[in-house]
Amino acid sequence: MGDVELIGDEEVEVVATLNGKPLKRRAKARQHLADFLRQELELTGTHLGCEHGICGACTVLIDGRTARGCLTLTAQISGKSVETIEGLSDNGRLAELQQEFIARNAAQCGFCSSGMLLTAYELVQGGEKLSRSEIREHISGNMCRCTGYHAIVDAIEAVLAKGLR
Amino acid sequence: MASPAASTTGIGARIPRRELKRLLAGHGRYIDDIRLSRMLHAYFVRSPHPHAKLVSIDVQRASRAPGVAGVLTAVEINPRCEPFVGVALHRAGHRSAPQRLFAAERAVWQGQPAAIVLADSRAEAEDAAELVEIEWQPLPVVADQFQAIAPGAPVIHHGMPDNLAFDFTLEQGEPAKAFAEADVVIEEELRFERQMAMTLEPRGLIADFNPSDGSLTVIHAHQSPFQMQEIFANYLGIPEHKVRVVAPDIGGGFGLKLNVHCDEIATVVASVIFGRPVKFCVDRLESFVSDAQARDHRIKCRIGCKRTGEITAMEIDDIGAVGAYGMPMRFNVAEGMMAVVMTGAPYLFNSYKARTRSVYVNKNLIGMYRGVGMPLACIVGELLTDLAAHELGIDTVEFKRRNYRPKSTLPCVTPGGQRLETVSFHECLERLVGLMDYDKLRREQRELRERGIHRGIGIGTFCEQTAYGPPYYGPSGAAISTQDGCTLRLEPSGSVRCLTSLTDQGQGTLTAVAQIVAETLGIPVDDVSVAGNDSAISTYGGGAWASRGTAVGGEAALRASTILKENILSLASAITQTPADELSLANGQVINSKTGLSVISLAEVGRIGYFRQDTLPKDFDVQLSVNASFVANDKPYYMANGVQASYVEVDTDTGFIRLLGQWAVDDCGRVVNPLLVDEQVRGGTVQGIGAVLFEECIYSEDANLLNGTMADYLVPMAYEMPDIVVSHVETPETSTRLGAKGIGEAGLIGAMGAVWVAVNDALRPLGARITHQPFTPERVLDALARAKLR
Ligand code: FES
Numbered sequence: 001m002g003d004v005e006l007i008g009d010e011e012v013e014v015v016a017t018l019n020g021k022p023l024k025r026r027a028k029a030r031q032h033l034a035d036f037l038r039q040e041l042e043l044t045g046t047h048l049g050c051e052h053g054i055c056g057a058c059t060v061l062i063d064g065r066t067a068r069g070c071l072t073l074t075a076q077i078s079g080k081s082v083e084t085i086e087g088l089s090d091n092g093r094l095a096e097l098q099q100e101f102i103a104r105n106a107a108q109c110g111f112c113s114s115g116m117l118l119t120a121y122e123l124v125q126g127g128e129k130l131s132r133s134e135i136r137e138h139i140s141g142n143m144c145r146c147t148g149y150h151a152i153v154d155a156i157e158a159v160l161a162k163g164l165r
Numbered sequence: 166m167a168s169p170a171a172s173t174t175g176i177g178a179r180i181p182r183r184e185l186k187r188l189l190a191g192h193g194r195y196i197d198d199i200r201l202s203r204m205l206h207a208y209f210v211r212s213p214h215p216h217a218k219l220v221s222i223d224v225q226r227a228s229r230a231p232g233v234a235g236v237l238t239a240v241e242i243n244p245r246c247e248p249f250v251g252v253a254l255h256r257a258g259h260r261s262a263p264q265r266l267f268a269a270e271r272a273v274w275q276g277q278p279a280a281i282v283l284a285d286s287r288a289e290a291e292d293a294a295e296l297v298e299i300e301w302q303p304l305p306v307v308a309d310q311f312q313a314i315a316p317g318a319p320v321i322h323h324g325m326p327d328n329l330a331f332d333f334t335l336e337q338g339e340p341a342k343a344f345a346e347a348d349v350v351i352e353e354e355l356r357f358e359r360q361m362a363m364t365l366e367p368r369g370l371i372a373d374f375n376p377s378d379g380s381l382t383v384i385h386a387h388q389s390p391f392q393m394q395e396i397f398a399n400y401l402g403i404p405e406h407k408v409r410v411v412a413p414d415i416g417g418g419f420g421l422k423l424n425v426h427c428d429e430i431a432t433v434v435a436s437v438i439f440g441r442p443v444k445f446c447v448d449r450l451e452s453f454v455s456d457a458q459a460r461d462h463r464i465k466c467r468i469g470c471k472r473t474g475e476i477t478a479m480e481i482d483d484i485g486a487v488g489a490y491g492m493p494m495r496f497n498v499a500e501g502m503m504a505v506v507m508t509g510a511p512y513l514f515n516s517y518k519a520r521t522r523s524v525y526v527n528k529n530l531i532g533m534y535r536g537v538g539m540p541l542a543c544i545v546g547e548l549l550t551d552l553a554a555h556e557l558g559i560d561t562v563e564f565k566r567r568n569y570r571p572k573s574t575l576p577c578v579t580p581g582g583q584r585l586e587t588v589s590f591h592e593c594l595e596r597l598v599g600l601m602d603y604d605k606l607r608r609e610q611r612e613l614r615e616r617g618i619h620r621g622i623g624i625g626t627f628c629e630q631t632a633y634g635p636p637y638y639g640p641s642g643a644a645i646s647t648q649d650g651c652t653l654r655l656e657p658s659g660s661v662r663c664l665t666s667l668t669d670q671g672q673g674t675l676t677a678v679a680q681i682v683a684e685t686l687g688i689p690v691d692d693v694s695v696a697g698n699d700s701a702i703s704t705y706g707g708g709a710w711a712s713r714g715t716a717v718g719g720e721a722a723l724r725a726s727t728i729l730k731e732n733i734l735s736l737a738s739a740i741t742q743t744p745a746d747e748l749s750l751a752n753g754q755v756i757n758s759k760t761g762l763s764v765i766s767l768a769e770v771g772r773i774g775y776f777r778q779d780t781l782p783k784d785f786d787v788q789l790s791v792n793a794s795f796v797a798n799d800k801p802y803y804m805a806n807g808v809q810a811s812y813v814e815v816d817t818d819t820g821f822i823r824l825l826g827q828w829a830v831d832d833c834g835r836v837v838n839p840l841l842v843d844e845q846v847r848g849g850t851v852q853g854i855g856a857v858l859f860e861e862c863i864y865s866e867d868a869n870l871l872n873g874t875m876a877d878y879l880v881p882m883a884y885e886m887p888d889i890v891v892s893h894v895e896t897p898e899t900s901t902r903l904g905a906k907g908i909g910e911a912g913l914i915g916a917m918g919a920v921w922v923a924v925n926d927a928l929r930p931l932g933a934r935i936t937h938q939p940f941t942p943e944r945v946l947d948a949l950a951r952a953k954l955r
């Protein structure tokens with residue numbers, strides 16, 4: 001090593017549940033969860049759009065609640081249950097959301113979609129009837145640069161309507 | 166085999182985009198998801214000053230940092246790449262200084278790269294970059310366009326007489342006389358701040374030079390692999406056939422990923438030097454200081470009208486601050502030129518005067534971004550005509566009805582030199598007026614004004630040059646291909662493989678291509694696979710830019726499928742001993758045209774065509790792979806058009822603007838897939854609204870960027886955005902078989918015009934006018950305060 005001291009390079013042990021399976025790994029203390037998922041576990045469905053908590057591309061579920069993967073340190077998930085797009089896809093309400101997103105073209109480049117879907121998933125779990133404006137408010141932490149949001153709201157509305165049948 | 170009828174999946178069908186299932190499952194493969202073995206990670210050391218002398222640079226400590234493979238500066242990097250001179254040969258007097266990849270003696274914009282650190286991980290490269298020691302000596306800064314042309318201003322490029330890059334004037338008719346004879350003349354000064362394309366996925370690439378055979382593969386999040394193949398070959402001196410550029414899934418382009426960025430080229434140079442793959446993925450903070458930016462214009466404009474309501478003349482004088490250099494390949498004249506040639510294009514008038522200047526300033530380069538200068542033209546035309554109509558006491562819709570160019574005058578050439586052939590202004594307007602219930606909204610607006618609620622209605626009419634052709638780019642000297650190509654292969658099973666020169670960043674172009682092929686060959690769309698994004702394997706072509714994919718690449722696909730269809734029918738004819746002209750294709754079968762009954766399946770044609778040629782006549786030539794390229798040699802563009810409306814409310818206490826409704830009517834010719842086109846229009850609309858209300862790269866007086874995070878650079882989020890009603894008028898392009906024009910930029914252009922006019926309509930009774938974009942609450946309140954003082 002040269003004449004540099006790096007802070008945060010020490011490792012910590014992380015014991016958690018990831019996508020329903022037990023996880024036991026060592027991780028760099030300074031590594032945020034999104035990097036850990038992407039780089040160490042090759043779960044690249046979680047994206048990074050800003051790495052400072054604004055865009056929502058890195059959204060994951062921690063104990064069922066949406067969280068920013070870029071603002072969460074890997075060490076913080078110990079003892080918790082984390083779900084990513086890879087774990088939730090093709091099941092239940094998330095699958096319904098995916099189908100409605102596809103049918104309505106509620107994604108273009110798809111870079112925001114993992115985060116948008118998980119945010120929407122949290123919303124539809126609640127099962128209440130919501131106005132378009134309430135849906136818009138709930139997804140306002142997730143930036144989409146491609147769509148006009150309109151189709152995303154349509155898709156979430158459709159899934160909510162199914163839940164109320 | 167039972168297949169759904171082709172018509173439900175072919176041209177005009179609302180079928181979902183094919184890539185979405187994969188992308189929505191988190192199975193996309195974007196640039197930063199890809200790793201190659203032995204791959205190095207790059208990070209750049211950039212100038213912190215807008216203008217500074219580079220006194221010394223010391224990379225010793227950085228080179229010894231953990232994980233670092235090397236640190237390269239201008240000394241190693243610059244000689245490896247020919248300098249870029251972004252001069253458009255067809256624009257007389259256009260000047261640009263040669264641009265090297267790295268700052269050597271001087272940096273001329275904040276963010277200009279000066280060194281590249283290569284390490285085993287991105288984190289190590291970033292850490293080591295802090296150890297690169299550079300002594301900078303700040304120099305006087307040219308921060309804006311007026312400063313740049315002021316007498317005695319520091320000249321950014323030694324060897325140039327001043328900071329002027331380009332000065333273009335245009336005069337048609339008798340503008341001086343026409344203004345003198347006008348009953349009403351309205352004059353405005355408009356200002357457009359710098360903004361960013363802000364793709365959610367930042368830029369990125371992996372360069373992989375193989376030293377043993379001298380070949381270069383670049384996995385590049387880029388809209389035009391062929392453009393980059395040409396650049397890597399010719400600027401780095403690698404034989405072109407050994408260069409391959411492949412685009413992975415891309416998280417948004419919008420023109421940003423069409424530009425030529427020096428840090429990307431330097432990444433490739435580093436791979437050549439190290440003989441190893443090198444990845445460079447921009448992070449968000451870097452994107453603020455390194456992504457090519459957009460806009461930055463000051464415009465003076467005026468309109469003259471007769472009391473009877475006709476327009477006598479228009480004038481526009483634009484000055485754009487294009488950054489420190491001309492954008493390679495795409496130049497720095499495009500925004501200004503587009504603004505001046507398109508202004509007023511939808512309207513009947515004869516006298517026109519226009520000027521645009523591009524000037525160098527110590528800021529990042531202005532590059533391509535959705536709409537280029539067309540939103541400026543739309544805003545100028547729509548604001549001036551709306552103000553004039555009001556001054557004349559004519560309702561703005563009525564004014565448009567009277568002054569739009571009617572179908573009966575087509576084809577025509579506008580005073581700005583634009584050829585209009587198949588535009589449909591009146592039809593679009595009437596559709597819009599009906600959709601939004603214009604009269605009702607006007608009544609509501611009047612009633613609410615009495616209660617102190619300030620709402621505004623704005624209409625934005627536009628023409629859009631789409632799908633540029635060779636008369637446009639050819640004479641510029643840039644090696645930019647405006648053609649696209651398509652290769653089709655019938656598989657032995659009867660399905661079809663399609664290879665296109667197009668790329669897709671979410672537009673859905675590849676799905677549209679599949680629909681065109683499926684329809685022509687009478688097969689279900691699911692039986693067509695489409696691949697694009699690869700400069701080594703497809704026919705040469707342009708890729709995705711200038712709203713061209715479906716119009717040009719779709720036409721190539723149509724032509725290729727027509728050839729394949731003929732070949733299939735001739736083979737089927739030989740097999741079945743039926744005259745080819747009695748056969749056609751439907752539902753995956755060769756059918757008898759008269760009876761509609763199946764004669765032979767495509768799968769059987771494929772089987773015989775590939776494996777049982779021995780059963781065919783001795784000289785029968787089986788050709789089940791075909792190829793077609795398309796470009797219209799004589800067409801500079803296909804002109805699309807449309808009109809949008811915005812309904813806004815301005816809170817005069819806080820200055821906040823709320824969008825209550827947005828309507829968009831577009832005419833992009835034949836619509837291949839309305840499902841995809843609708844959200845494409847909406848996405849553009851939201852970007853346009855964002856540009857007018859929020860987006861600004863805020864610079865200090867001395868050209869330091871003040872808002873380099875997403876917390877400070879606001880973009881539209883769902884809550885602030887309205888529902889957007891979209892409708893289409895279809896006037897096909899007559900020079901192609903497909904008849905499609907472009908749509909990618911329309912939403913943004915029309916929305917910007919509509920929002921500008923709507924906000925000013927809301928402020929009108931208060932005597933206020935806002936002409937400085939973005940319309941932040943502070944600027945709205947300033948405008949109101951100024952009005953009170955008057
Ligand atoms: S990447 Fe985490 S919020 Fe943007």
Ligand code: FES
Nearest residue numbers: 108112144145146
């Ligand atoms: S689909 Fe591209 S950012 Fe949402």
